[in-house]
Amino acid sequence: MSAGRTLTYFISDLHLGARYMADSRAHEARVVGFLQRIAPTARRLYLVGDVLDYWFEYRHVVPKGHVRFLAALAALADSGVEVVWYAGNHDIWLFGYLREELGVDVRDPKPGGEFIDVDGTTFFIGHGDGIGYRSPGFRIIRSLFRNRLCQRLFAAIHPGLTVPLAYRWSNHSRKGYSTPTALDPNVRTSLEIFSRSLATEHPELRYIVIGHHHVPVDEPVAANCRLIVLGDWISRHTYGVFDPADTSFALREYPAGTTLA
Numbered sequence: 001m002s003a004g005r006t007l008t009y010f011i012s013d014l015h016l017g018a019r020y021m022a023d024s025r026a027h028e029a030r031v032v033g034f035l036q037r038i039a040p041t042a043r044r045l046y047l048v049g050d051v052l053d054y055w056f057e058y059r060h061v062v063p064k065g066h067v068r069f070l071a072a073l074a075a076l077a078d079s080g081v082e083v084v085w086y087a088g089n090h091d092i093w094l095f096g097y098l099r100e101e102l103g104v105d106v107r108d109p110k111p112g113g114e115f116i117d118v119d120g121t122t123f124f125i126g127h128g129d130g131i132g133y134r135s136p137g138f139r140i141i142r143s144l145f146r147n148r149l150c151q152r153l154f155a156a157i158h159p160g161l162t163v164p165l166a167y168r169w170s171n172h173s174r175k176g177y178s179t180p181t182a183l184d185p186n187v188r189t190s191l192e193i194f195s196r197s198l199a200t201e202h203p204e205l206r207y208i209v210i211g212h213h214h215v216p217v218d219e220p221v222a223a224n225c226r227l228i229v230l231g232d233w234i235s236r237h238t239y240g241v242f243d244p245a246d247t248s249f250a251l252r253e254y255p256a257g258t259t260l261a
Helices: 024-038 067-078 097-102 136-145 148-155 159-173 185-201
Strands: 007-011 042-047 082-086 105-107 114-118 121-125 205-210 216-222 225-230 238-243 248-253
Touching: 007 024, 007 225, 024 042, 024 067, 067 082, 067 097, 097 105, 136 148, 185 205, 185 216, 185 225, 216 248, 225 238, 225 248
Parallel strands: 007 042, 042 082, 082 105, 121 205, 205 225
Antiparallel strands: 007 238, 114 121, 216 225, 238 248
16 A cells, blocks of 8 residues: 555545435536545545445345446555445445445444544444434334345335335435534434543543534544534535544545635
Protein backbone atom coordinates (compact mmCIF):
# COMPACT_ATOMS: atom_id res chain seq x y z
CA MET A 1 0.00 0.00 0.00
CA SER A 2 1.20 3.52 -0.79
CA ALA A 3 2.84 5.41 2.07
CA GLY A 4 0.35 8.24 1.46
CA ARG A 5 -2.62 6.07 2.33
CA THR A 6 -3.16 6.83 6.00
CA LEU A 7 -6.72 8.15 6.27
CA THR A 8 -9.92 6.32 7.17
CA TYR A 9 -13.16 7.49 5.54
CA PHE A 10 -16.76 7.02 6.66
CA ILE A 11 -19.89 7.49 4.56
CA SER A 12 -23.54 6.49 4.92
CA ASP A 13 -27.08 6.90 3.62
CA LEU A 14 -26.26 7.19 -0.08
CA HIS A 15 -29.57 5.51 -1.05
CA LEU A 16 -28.24 4.66 -4.49
CA GLY A 17 -30.96 3.56 -6.87
CA ALA A 18 -33.74 5.40 -5.04
CA ARG A 19 -36.54 6.21 -7.45
CA TYR A 20 -37.15 9.56 -5.79
CA MET A 21 -33.74 10.89 -6.84
CA ALA A 22 -34.08 13.54 -9.55
CA ASP A 23 -31.15 12.08 -11.52
CA SER A 24 -29.98 8.66 -10.32
CA ARG A 25 -27.10 8.51 -12.80
CA ALA A 26 -25.74 11.88 -11.67
CA HIS A 27 -26.12 10.80 -8.05
CA GLU A 28 -24.12 7.64 -8.68
CA ALA A 29 -21.48 9.63 -10.61
CA ARG A 30 -21.02 11.95 -7.62
CA VAL A 31 -20.43 8.96 -5.33
CA VAL A 32 -18.00 7.39 -7.81
CA GLY A 33 -16.16 10.71 -8.02
CA PHE A 34 -15.81 10.71 -4.24
CA LEU A 35 -14.42 7.17 -4.21
CA GLN A 36 -11.92 8.04 -6.92
CA ARG A 37 -10.85 11.20 -5.13
CA ILE A 38 -10.12 9.48 -1.81
CA ALA A 39 -8.26 6.56 -3.42
CA PRO A 40 -4.75 8.07 -3.11
CA THR A 41 -5.11 8.74 0.64
CA ALA A 42 -7.54 6.05 1.84
CA ARG A 43 -6.33 3.22 4.03
CA ARG A 44 -9.88 2.20 4.92
CA LEU A 45 -13.43 3.01 3.89
CA TYR A 46 -16.40 2.32 6.14
CA LEU A 47 -19.81 2.29 4.43
CA VAL A 48 -22.18 2.79 7.35
CA GLY A 49 -25.47 1.50 5.98
CA ASP A 50 -28.25 2.46 3.57
CA VAL A 51 -25.66 2.64 0.82
CA LEU A 52 -28.25 1.18 -1.54
CA ASP A 53 -31.92 2.09 -1.35
CA TYR A 54 -32.77 -1.59 -1.86
CA TRP A 55 -30.75 -4.77 -2.18
CA PHE A 56 -31.76 -8.40 -1.85
CA GLU A 57 -29.48 -11.23 -2.92
CA TYR A 58 -31.11 -14.35 -4.28
CA ARG A 59 -29.00 -17.46 -4.66
CA HIS A 60 -28.33 -16.78 -8.35
CA VAL A 61 -29.69 -13.25 -8.83
CA VAL A 62 -28.79 -9.77 -7.57
CA PRO A 63 -30.56 -6.47 -8.39
CA LYS A 64 -29.48 -4.71 -11.56
CA GLY A 65 -27.80 -1.32 -11.55
CA HIS A 66 -25.07 0.36 -9.49
CA VAL A 67 -22.42 -0.98 -11.91
CA ARG A 68 -20.16 2.08 -11.80
CA PHE A 69 -20.37 2.30 -8.02
CA LEU A 70 -19.62 -1.38 -7.50
CA ALA A 71 -16.72 -1.16 -9.96
CA ALA A 72 -15.28 1.80 -8.03
CA LEU A 73 -15.56 -0.17 -4.78
CA ALA A 74 -13.85 -3.16 -6.38
CA ALA A 75 -11.05 -0.91 -7.62
CA LEU A 76 -10.47 0.39 -4.08
CA ALA A 77 -10.46 -3.11 -2.62
CA ASP A 78 -8.18 -4.42 -5.37
CA SER A 79 -5.70 -1.62 -4.69
CA GLY A 80 -5.41 -2.63 -1.03
CA VAL A 81 -7.95 -0.35 0.64
CA GLU A 82 -9.90 -2.12 3.39
CA VAL A 83 -13.59 -1.66 2.56
CA VAL A 84 -16.16 -2.48 5.25
CA TRP A 85 -19.91 -2.31 4.61
CA TYR A 86 -22.34 -2.21 7.54
CA ALA A 87 -25.90 -3.26 6.77
CA GLY A 88 -28.52 -0.57 7.19
CA ASN A 89 -32.30 -0.79 7.23
CA HIS A 90 -32.50 -0.47 3.41
CA ASP A 91 -29.58 -2.74 2.48
CA ILE A 92 -30.09 -5.42 5.13
CA TRP A 93 -29.96 -8.41 2.83
CA LEU A 94 -26.26 -8.60 1.99
CA PHE A 95 -25.68 -12.34 2.00
CA GLY A 96 -22.27 -12.86 0.39
CA TYR A 97 -22.20 -11.61 -3.19
CA LEU A 98 -20.39 -8.34 -2.42
CA ARG A 99 -17.89 -10.12 -0.21
CA GLU A 100 -17.15 -12.78 -2.81
CA GLU A 101 -17.25 -10.57 -5.90
CA LEU A 102 -15.74 -7.30 -4.65
CA GLY A 103 -13.70 -8.25 -1.62
CA VAL A 104 -15.84 -6.11 0.67
CA ASP A 105 -16.15 -7.02 4.35
CA VAL A 106 -19.90 -7.06 5.06
CA ARG A 107 -21.04 -6.75 8.68
CA ASP A 108 -24.34 -6.58 10.55
CA PRO A 109 -23.35 -6.37 14.23
CA LYS A 110 -25.86 -6.91 16.99
CA PRO A 111 -27.05 -5.07 18.89
CA GLY A 112 -26.70 -2.04 16.67
CA GLY A 113 -22.94 -1.69 16.38
CA GLU A 114 -19.49 -2.94 17.29
CA PHE A 115 -16.25 -1.73 18.83
CA ILE A 116 -13.34 -1.52 16.43
CA ASP A 117 -9.75 -0.39 16.65
CA VAL A 118 -8.66 2.10 13.99
CA ASP A 119 -4.92 2.65 14.18
CA GLY A 120 -4.95 2.47 17.96
CA THR A 121 -8.13 4.55 18.47
CA THR A 122 -11.34 2.91 19.70
CA PHE A 123 -14.54 3.45 17.71
CA PHE A 124 -18.09 2.20 18.10
CA ILE A 125 -19.69 1.93 14.67
CA GLY A 126 -23.01 0.78 13.23
CA HIS A 127 -25.76 2.09 11.00
CA GLY A 128 -27.72 3.48 13.94
CA ASP A 129 -31.17 2.02 13.27
CA GLY A 130 -30.73 -0.39 16.17
CA ILE A 131 -30.00 2.20 18.88
CA GLY A 132 -31.76 5.16 20.43
CA TYR A 133 -35.41 6.06 19.96
CA ARG A 134 -37.34 3.89 17.50
CA SER A 135 -41.09 3.87 17.00
CA PRO A 136 -42.92 0.60 17.79
CA GLY A 137 -43.76 0.18 14.10
CA PHE A 138 -40.14 0.56 13.07
CA ARG A 139 -39.03 -1.97 15.69
CA ILE A 140 -41.51 -4.53 14.36
CA ILE A 141 -40.51 -4.00 10.73
CA ARG A 142 -36.80 -4.15 11.58
CA SER A 143 -37.32 -7.43 13.41
CA LEU A 144 -39.30 -8.94 10.52
CA PHE A 145 -36.75 -7.86 7.92
CA ARG A 146 -33.96 -9.58 9.86
CA ASN A 147 -35.94 -12.74 10.57
CA ARG A 148 -34.44 -15.74 8.71
CA LEU A 149 -37.81 -17.36 8.01
CA CYS A 150 -39.23 -14.11 6.61
CA GLN A 151 -36.14 -13.74 4.43
CA ARG A 152 -36.58 -17.27 3.03
CA LEU A 153 -40.25 -16.64 2.31
CA PHE A 154 -39.42 -13.36 0.58
CA ALA A 155 -36.71 -15.09 -1.47
CA ALA A 156 -39.30 -17.60 -2.70
CA ILE A 157 -41.13 -14.79 -4.53
CA HIS A 158 -39.93 -13.93 -8.04
CA PRO A 159 -37.78 -10.76 -8.09
CA GLY A 160 -39.99 -9.40 -10.85
CA LEU A 161 -42.57 -8.87 -8.12
CA THR A 162 -40.41 -8.10 -5.07
CA VAL A 163 -38.12 -5.46 -6.60
CA PRO A 164 -40.91 -3.11 -7.78
CA LEU A 165 -42.68 -3.66 -4.45
CA ALA A 166 -39.54 -2.68 -2.51
CA TYR A 167 -39.07 0.53 -4.49
CA ARG A 168 -42.73 1.47 -4.12
CA TRP A 169 -42.36 0.96 -0.37
CA SER A 170 -39.31 3.23 -0.32
CA ASN A 171 -41.00 5.90 -2.42
CA HIS A 172 -44.05 5.83 -0.17
CA SER A 173 -41.91 6.22 2.94
CA ARG A 174 -40.29 9.31 1.37
CA LYS A 175 -43.55 10.86 0.18
CA GLY A 176 -43.57 14.45 1.36
CA TYR A 177 -40.10 13.95 2.80
CA SER A 178 -37.73 16.86 3.21
CA THR A 179 -34.21 16.58 4.52
CA PRO A 180 -34.27 17.36 8.25
CA THR A 181 -32.20 20.28 9.48
CA ALA A 182 -31.87 18.90 13.01
CA LEU A 183 -32.40 15.67 14.90
CA ASP A 184 -35.85 14.97 16.27
CA PRO A 185 -35.77 15.92 19.98
CA ASN A 186 -36.71 12.38 21.06
CA VAL A 187 -34.00 10.93 18.85
CA ARG A 188 -31.39 13.40 20.08
CA THR A 189 -32.17 12.70 23.73
CA SER A 190 -32.08 8.94 23.29
CA LEU A 191 -28.82 9.06 21.30
CA GLU A 192 -27.19 11.25 23.94
CA ILE A 193 -28.28 8.89 26.72
CA PHE A 194 -27.01 5.87 24.79
CA SER A 195 -23.71 7.55 23.87
CA ARG A 196 -22.97 8.86 27.35
CA SER A 197 -23.71 5.48 28.88
CA LEU A 198 -21.47 3.74 26.33
CA ALA A 199 -18.65 6.22 26.92
CA THR A 200 -18.93 5.76 30.68
CA GLU A 201 -18.77 1.97 30.39
CA HIS A 202 -15.86 2.15 27.93
CA PRO A 203 -13.54 5.01 28.89
CA GLU A 204 -11.17 4.10 26.06
CA LEU A 205 -13.91 4.94 23.49
CA ARG A 206 -13.14 8.02 21.40
CA TYR A 207 -15.74 8.09 18.61
CA ILE A 208 -19.29 6.75 18.20
CA VAL A 209 -20.03 6.81 14.44
CA ILE A 210 -23.50 6.14 13.03
CA GLY A 211 -25.69 7.06 10.07
CA HIS A 212 -29.44 6.58 9.62
CA HIS A 213 -30.63 9.99 10.81
CA HIS A 214 -29.53 12.01 7.76
CA VAL A 215 -28.37 14.96 9.86
CA PRO A 216 -24.63 15.60 10.34
CA VAL A 217 -23.76 15.78 14.03
CA ASP A 218 -20.42 16.09 15.82
CA GLU A 219 -20.72 16.70 19.55
CA PRO A 220 -18.98 15.64 22.76
CA VAL A 221 -20.69 13.04 24.94
CA ALA A 222 -17.81 12.61 27.40
CA ALA A 223 -14.44 14.22 28.08
CA ASN A 224 -12.72 12.03 25.48
CA CYS A 225 -15.61 10.79 23.34
CA ARG A 226 -17.63 12.32 20.51
CA LEU A 227 -20.88 11.29 18.83
CA ILE A 228 -20.70 11.48 15.04
CA VAL A 229 -23.79 11.20 12.83
CA LEU A 230 -22.57 11.13 9.24
CA GLY A 231 -25.48 12.88 7.53
CA ASP A 232 -26.55 11.71 4.07
CA TRP A 233 -26.02 11.93 0.32
CA ILE A 234 -29.57 12.81 -0.61
CA SER A 235 -28.85 16.51 -0.32
CA ARG A 236 -25.81 17.17 1.90
CA HIS A 237 -23.13 14.79 0.57
CA THR A 238 -21.27 14.60 3.87
CA TYR A 239 -18.63 12.15 5.02
CA GLY A 240 -16.20 11.61 7.87
CA VAL A 241 -12.43 11.36 7.78
CA PHE A 242 -10.17 10.12 10.56
CA ASP A 243 -6.48 11.03 10.62
CA PRO A 244 -4.40 8.75 12.86
CA ALA A 245 -1.55 11.26 12.92
CA ASP A 246 -3.42 13.39 15.47
CA THR A 247 -6.43 11.09 16.10
CA SER A 248 -8.74 13.79 14.72
CA PHE A 249 -12.12 13.20 13.11
CA ALA A 250 -13.71 15.75 10.77
CA LEU A 251 -17.06 15.91 9.03
CA ARG A 252 -16.68 17.22 5.50
CA GLU A 253 -18.84 17.90 2.48
CA TYR A 254 -18.15 16.64 -1.05
CA PRO A 255 -17.00 18.09 -3.40
CA ALA A 256 -16.12 21.23 -1.48
CA GLY A 257 -14.10 19.28 1.09
CA THR A 258 -14.64 21.94 3.74
CA THR A 259 -14.98 21.05 7.41
CA LEU A 260 -18.56 21.44 8.59
CA ALA A 261 -19.20 23.88 11.41
